[in-house]
Amino acid sequence: MNKKLTSVLLSSMLCSLVMATGQAHAQDKPLLLETIAIKAGRLLDVESGKVLRDQLIVIEGERIISIAPIAGTPIPATVKVIDLSRSTVLPGLIDAHTHLTSNPRQHGYSSLGTSTVRAALYGVRAARDTLHAGFTTVRDVGSEGFSDVALRDAINDGDFPGPRILAAGYAIGIKGGHCDNNLLPPEYNDTGKGVADGPWAARAKVREMAKYGADVIKICATGGVLSKGDAAGAQQYTLEEMQAIVQEAHKLGRKVAAHAHGASGISDAIRAGVDSVEHSSLIDAEGIKLAKQHGTWLVMDIYNDDYILGEGEKAGFLPESLAKEKEIGQKQRDNFRAAMQGGARMAFGSDAGVYPHGDNGKQFYYMVKYGMTPMQAIQAATISAADLLGLKDKLGSIKVGKLADIIAVDADPLADVTSLTKVNFVMKNGKVYK
CATH class of the missing domain: 2.30.40.10 (Urease, subunit C, domain 1)
Structure with missing residues (x-):
């Protein structure tokens, strides 16, 4: 030897x-x-x-x-x-759910004053902090102006240090939904660049994301915690729309990550063939069973509840967002345990950008607290996350x-x-x- x-x-x-x-x-x-x-x-x-x-x-x-x-x-x-x-x-380590160009102290209305260029430049520091925290690969699931794509390319060109990035471009969703911008009054007539209603419009939006460099397609199947005017658990995209998105994305060689908090949206996203369900806060027994049957990955961000409720108004979180987080935060952690016990495939994803970049590793504590062994938690952030990203042969x-x-x-x-x-x-x- x-x-x-x-x-x-x-x-x-x-x-x-x-x-x-x-x-x-x-x-x-x-x-x-x-x-x-x-x-x-x-x-x-x-x-x-x-x-x-x-x-x-x-x-x-x-x-x-x-x-x-x-x-x-x-x-x-x-x-x-x-x-x-x-x-x-x-x-x-691999984090399958990040937002590198998001500033964790500029949520809600305070985020409106941030240009796409400034967000991309903020991402330079976030990328460095993430790499220094031991996360050498991330999947960035939604950024304005393709700033995540630009960040990826600059890192690949050696302009500055950062993790390997799989970028999504804009997150795709319905008008008035979690992936739209609902903070401005009607006279601004502002609609998010990722909005697509109906199966064919959704297919076209997938093609647009692929055209401008997206490695993965992110969709919003349900409402969200940090968005204005929607219920986190309410289904937004229909099964038909999600099926069209998945078919188009897979045809173009892209995987699909579905933001979904509510049980019906989670189940329909899995039936549509998405590759991973993000958050999965209110997943029920049917959803866990479907995830196991389809081999769908669950990416559950069970640390950032601490930051959202701890920082509150200082970080600009909307009062309704704090109310929604109080309602579903603990349920998500309990359902993490249920999904683990139910045999669903679990990959590490933290929603970095909601909380400060570089603190990704804080989630390991909660993964162990809510059902995983330390080795299983590490596997979720290494070999399992690599499998989800399609990089198991390299990473x-x-x-x-x-x-x-x-x-x-x-x-x-x-x-x-x-x-x-x-x-x-x-x-x-x-x-x-x-």
Whole structure:
């Protein structure tokens, strides 16, 4: 095993040198992939649910090329070594429900003064804070002016640090619904850019989102907590409209995430074939059964109730939003437990942007409190979330051939899951950011 690993390391370095020589002849610019070896004291294998001790993770460029016991394994002097032998090492975390360009202290009417450009610039800081918190991948489910798409592209171009982003563009919904802007009086005649009524208008809106760079389609199946003038549990899109959206999105290679608090909207969204149901606050036994039958992911944001009720008017939340949150917040947490016990597939999603970006890890405590083991909560934010996003072959676990998204904490998160709020090492695509 040791000789084999040494051979892999030396062969990898030789291949990189050969490639670099060829590249130099072609472009006069040598390209040599850096090789890094991480000494992991405790390595969480989220696929098996086991902890591996004293492992050496070798990374070349952006990918993991080998994993083996440290003991007796020689490391070439030219390989950069990162010593995490006193830490717990695990895959980069994934948050499947964020709003990176949303300012958590500008809700309700205070949000009206924020331009799309300012929101995108705010997203630069939010992206950095999210990455430094250990979340190397996020699904951003709805931003004004395609600001999430611009943020994604800027990060991909290396303009500034941030997580890998799957962007949705505008969230799609009915006129006067949760995805519309209902804060202005009639004389402004303002309608949200994601509004689409009827099956064919909804199909056209999906095509528009895809045209302008959306990776995923977000729809509003029911009312919401933070919107004005609608009941959170009331169904908004019909089954026919949601079926049209899902058919169009899947035809274009996009998955569909459905905002849904109410039981009927949740069930119809699942019947329509959505890939995930967000929030799922008032899900009932039928909805849990349907989710299990269809393999639909539930993404339940059970931390932000603390922030909404704790910050209240200081963050600009509407009085009716606070009333709605008081009504359904605890029900959502209880239904999280019921869905977990009912065997539904669960992925981590926190609704970051409602609360400060970078605090994503605070949700782990509640996931464990309401029914998950620490390992299950971590799996929800790694291998399960990667599966939901269609990235399981690249992300979600520390395995040979996968992208090197790796984080570390000093403590043991299986003993104290809140240690995941204190990430002290972050690597994304083989590059160290913290």
